[in-house]
Amino acid sequence: MSRDYVANLLSKFEEFEKLLRNISEDVSKDRESLTKEMNRLLDQLDKDLEKEVSKIVDEARKRIENEIDRIRREYDEKIREKIREVEKIYENRREKAIENALRKFLEIYELT
DSSP states (O other): OOHHHHHHHHHHHHHHHHHHHHHHHHHHHHHHHHHHHHHHHHHHHHHHHHHHHHHHHHHHHHHHHHHHHHHHHHHHHHHHHHHHHHHHHHHHHHHHHHHHHHHHHHHHHHHO
């Protein structure tokens, strides 16, 4: 092998070494860039998930509040209905008591 051939080979190896260093640096930069992009996407996903969960919780809260309001209205109506029934019973008993009192009064009045 001649010196020129060996020098040429050394030159090619040095170029190849530079190329490998450049590729290694590019890969490192790409890795950093990909890592940054991945972290950005993960942060965005986290924010999106948080918004979606918050939205689902708000919708569930509204449905629960609506259901509670509906149950409360039904309960209030049943209570009003029971109060009306009790009032009717009270009125009927009051009327009967008045009638009985009048009847006794008349019995006493007729006896004297």
